[in-house]
Amino acid sequence: MSWVESLLAWGMIYAYALSTVLLLTAYVFNKELLLRYVPFLMVPAFIAHTAIFVIRWQRTGYFPANGEFENAVNGGWFAILLTLYVLLRRRGLIGLAMFTVPITLLFLGYGIMKHPTALPHGAALKSSWLIIHVFFAQLAFGAYLVAAGLGAVFLLKKAKADKGLIHPLYEKLPSLGIIDELMFKFVIYGFICDAIMIAAGSIWAKDLWGSYWSWDPVEVWSLSSWLVYGLSIHLRQTLGWRGRRLAWLYIFAMVGIVIAYWGVDFFVKNSQHIFGVKAGS
Amino acid sequence: MPSFAESVVSFYTGFRRPRVTIVIIMVLLLIFFLGLVVPQKKLYLSRGQYDRWRTDYPITSLVIEKLGLNEIYTSPLTVASLGIFFVNLMVVLAHRIPIVLRRSYLIGGATAAAGIENIREDPTSLKIFVDNVSHADKTSVSDSVAVFLRGHFWSVIGRPAGGSFLAVKNRYSPFGFLFFHLSFLLCLIGGLLLHYTRFSGNLVLTEGQEFHADMSQFRIIKNDPKIFKALPDFGLSLIRVAPRYEGKVGTDLDVIIRMKYLQENLDAVMKVNEPINKGAISILAEDIGVSPLFVLRKKSGEEIQGGYFSLKILRGDEDSFKFPGLPYRISVRFYPDYYEHDGATDTRSLEIRNPVLRMRVELGDKVLYDAFRRPGEWASFGDYELSCRDIRYWVDFLIVREYGNVPLYLGFFFGAAGLIIRLVFTQKLVRVHVAETCGGYKLFIKGNSEYYPQTFAGELDGIVSALKAHLLAEGGTVKGGATG
């Protein structure tokens, strides 16, 4: 890592960490005023985040998707971009960042500990399908994360409303119906990107390993997590599920997504997708 | 007791209920999850590792093996569940075709438009008052509204005669449901075809050598197809292998081939591990090596044997061969561009510029000869002399022939297109009713949207404001609308 990258990376991490503290304090202790400062930290952090992404791509010549740090940088980038997009349209939904910022922060921290430097690119990673595959994967991750964040916001508002409590922090949020629809919109967004990711991945696998699908653990995990979202769409469309149950489902579904993207090597040691482990071992 | 026919019908109606689909998807999810947590045979790197797991967990492994869970993706449980999934899919799709047609207003449009005037009683309907300055009757008002909506990409269902009509945006969105769900069937057909028609085998060709459908030329056949066994009319010649330069340094090797597919000839330059696809055939140069032409003669000068031997010696490794019927083992190391530095020997690149071979001849444990020789020089041992007369490259090609790409790619295309049509371009609906009141007309508008009715309320406000402006531009006074 060059010193510019280090400076940007640590600046970004501290700014996201501080945003998390402000968000948590505001929501746990009902200190609405603190929320005003969050964008002042998030926006510069996001600019640094973007700069790291661009510098890394320019320096290595490849779409940065190699190793934990680069994956955290691009996955988190979409999550924060979509969060900022929602905030721009509805300031009241800032609570959503309480979900997306700390999770992005966790991955960035994990990545910077494991593989901050650029890894050598194997022939496998020099394909334009890689860019399509990873791009849509990370976009899907970002959208699902935002949906889960909106799910959390929904549950918080609903809990207060059920108890009959009125607090400006929650009153400023859009109505429960709107949050519910917005949450579903992000699920749809992620679901479509996820589908494109899986199709592009299988075309890439054909070029690389000779077959479109080989029941590799990462493939199975991605398919399963996509199916969970497909199932949730069915539950909404055909059985009329709304609101609370779906919000919980989207929060839990994130576990599957996180495992598919980062955690398969905790379960199996022999996936074709674990490029980093193979490169290092 | 219900009759057999009644039982079949009740099974059929039960089978296509949404809950059944949900249960099937959940069963598949459970199977996939088991495949991730239960050790899978093919995920072990070696047979030894697998056997060790069996010894370490004798009872667990026995249960797992008996249930077929260690090869779960091909187990009868999975195949049966996938079978039920696809049958369910087909049944539901067939049942829903008329629903899709109705939702797209291709059938039953008149029924859908019936009773629109009831929105007058609905307090949530938006209302606009238009005076009768610029419109002769209520049909003229509803015509004008229809023109406005058509201009904003709404389809007007039926004629707006009589003052009531229905307008739909993204009218054909329900077809996305059919496209998306049908794409699973296309992917299934593609996948099955790929699986059952896959031929794959390795073919080693030396420079100048040709392949013309003589299957015995294959070094190994990895997949023998179950159907469509014959390969299409296909030929391959390895013209030559040439170094690829970066600046003046030969960094890698290019494989120059001529391929015949059906009646067509194709010249191509391949790189290692980058496939070339033509029709149903895909060719991949997996490995490159050299084939020296070795000649063996008696000391008297009488040549007794000779031939090209494909050896794995290109990247510095040692490989060996025997002349048929002779007991000598000949081991060879190859230096394509030989040079010496600091007393050591090495090659500058993979390009055959200054070739030198290190040849070792053994008989049992006894080394009879061990020295460096250039092509054309003779190595003497016992009663014989050995020489390398020519060196050519060989390429190990993986040849794959399979059908099924077309349905698979169509599946991907229809899947993505279906999702976008259905979930991005969601259907929106506006019901319009015009009633005459004293001195003018009252327009009632009620909108709805699939998936996002709450968010649509805001969008409808915008549409109604724009409509007000449109009516105003026609003259007279217009009141009410989104805000009142």
Ligand code: HEM
């Ligand atoms: C046995 C298999 C399946 C059946 C019978 C089935 C059936 C259905 C039905 C009846 C609908 C509601 C359509 C409507 O109301 O317009 C629907 C919607 C949907 N299904 Fe499936 N489905 C199956 C498998 C899947 C799978 C595996 C996925 C993806 C993971 C999926 C994704 C969707 C989506 C995204 C929708 C919402 C879009 C739409 O309404 O068309 N389905 N499905």
